[in-house]
Amino acid sequence: MKWDLKELRGHVKRLFGEEQLRTVNQCLRTIGDRRELSRYHFNEAKDRMEGALQGRETFELTAALLGAFDTDDRQFSAARFQAYAHTVACIQNMHAVVDNMVHFAYYVLGANLDPATRIEKERDITWSKVSKKLIAGPIKVGLSALLDDPGFTYLAALSNHSKHRSIVEVSYSVNFESDAVEHGLRFNPFTYDGVTYPTKWVRSTLIDEYQRQEGLILTIGNAVNNELRDRS
Template identity: 45%
Template sequence: MSSGENRGSIESMRWDLDALRKHVEQMFGQGQRRIAANCIRSVIDRRSFSRLHYHEAMRTIASKIDGRPDYEVMAAMLGAYDKDTGSFEDARFTAYANIMACVHNMRAVSDNLVHLVYFATGMNLDKATRVEERRISWNKIKDKLGAQEVRNDLDALHSHADFKYLVALDNHCKHRGIVDIGFSVSAVEDTYGMRINAFSYEGAEYPQRWVRPLLALEYHRQETQIMLTGNHLNDYVAGLCHPNMS
């Protein structure tokens, strides 16, 4: 995640949100536009929340180890320099809390995007496609969704191994217990940083994962899929409004 990204990053990547709102209202009315507009804002805000929490986690840990040679990192982790820089454990806990918040928002943005697709295409207005509101999810709506390109984009978003990992991690933390995230030094991998502990969920085993590469790569992958989904959604809803357009 680039620290230069701002809150309007989704709009700046040419997803015409005003056009989507306009076409939803034109096709389905003001009430439907209001619902879709809230979903849009939620997608944008969750992306911003993810960036904010990720960068705060990285900044907090960096404040304890930046500028130190590698051989001092282990000592810093054990609190050797706490009198100079403040408690390393407090910094780790702050980073841990921000990473958990980042994970939750990176998982939840897909739910908001699915709701946006559901309401922007008017699925709730048709008995053939309507789903009980508390049960709206990708698995529940995908077979009823008429927009094939949007369906392909959302399938790609949900089917990636790293996204499935975040879903399992988030579900474990919400329902069973929070998976610990600590600061680790690995002589084998010649690296150090925040690392998510191994865990098991629904019969699957998930190994330890380094936070930085996991979240940075998945964030950018999601950005691509959100842009594709958004633009194909715009095209589909515009086509509903103007069915004779080539």
């Protein structure tokens, strides 16, 4: 699926003018940057760990974890911390892009220009308030799906716990209990807002949520194009 941004910008300029288009362009740039930053930090985390393991065989993973193959002091530990730092940055960007989508919807539909839908304080442009200003339809459904999903609920809890209380630890683990040996970074268990979240593998958790967001962002974007195209 593609999203025709040239068409979108044409509709915004036609309906709302140059100043509104500048605001919408800022939203679009940020959404694109957040996606690129998420991908960049994810790949950097993966590369740091792959470099530290140096293609070791399965039976060597525990020894590598203990630093048996380090060529200098704390080589594996340093790589793990770098991967941890990139993972935290990836989480923050994947969490923030959903807020950016809410702001995008608010401005691209011209809600700030209509007294009936305007939200006076910028800090109040949140999903709980914006959702009340949107008419029922594909845009509202898409945004609801973006936020109301177990994958995003976990990501939001992970990000908010790390932001407000303490960063959820990311450890390197080797699991010999499954048929195929699993190894990689894992989020440690944590409790947020009364809910306990289990240990999860970083790679599969972030890939699944990234791909889910990608599809919904394109769906919402095309729904916006359709909505604006039909406006006189």
